[in-house]
Amino acid sequence: xxxxxxxxxxxxxxxxxxxxxxxxxxxxxxxxxxxxxxxxxxxxxxxxxxxxxxxxxxxxxxxxxxxxxxxxxxxxxxxxxxxxxxxxxxxxxxxxxxxxxxxxxxxxxxxx
Numbered sequence: 001x002x003x004x005x006x007x008x009x010x011x012x013x014x015x016x017x018x019x020x021x022x023x024x025x026x027x028x029x030x031x032x033x034x035x036x037x038x039x040x041x042x043x044x045x046x047x048x049x050x051x052x053x054x055x056x057x058x059x060x061x062x063x064x065x066x067x068x069x070x071x072x073x074x075x076x077x078x079x080x081x082x083x084x085x086x087x088x089x090x091x092x093x094x095x096x097x098x099x100x101x102x103x104x105x106x107x108x109x110x111x112x
Contacts, residue, residue, distance in 0.1 A: 028062050
């Protein structure tokens with residue numbers, strides 16, 4: 001049973017779970033440098049420019065972080081604060097969505 005492409009297939013809903021290792025985090029990339037944007041050392045709770053919700057599109061795009069749960073394909077994007085804080089918020093929201101998805105699908109699977 002040992003092949004180069006062994007995959008673990010979970011067929012029982014009771015085995016489904018959320019794991020951060022199954023998530024992909026996508027940070028914004030500066031098109032001029034090809035690297036992620038640099039931000040000043042703040043605690044991440046404050047928007048970078050303007051009043052909250054009134055920042056320029058460029059400022060929001062520079063700090064949007066997307067977290068995707070690879071097994072389910074569910075993704076969450078966050079852009080309210082600095083990238084590190086946005087990642088924390090997006091991961092929390094993603095966990096809630098994935099656990100809801102698991103709960104919903106495990107109920108429908110047990111009904112059938």
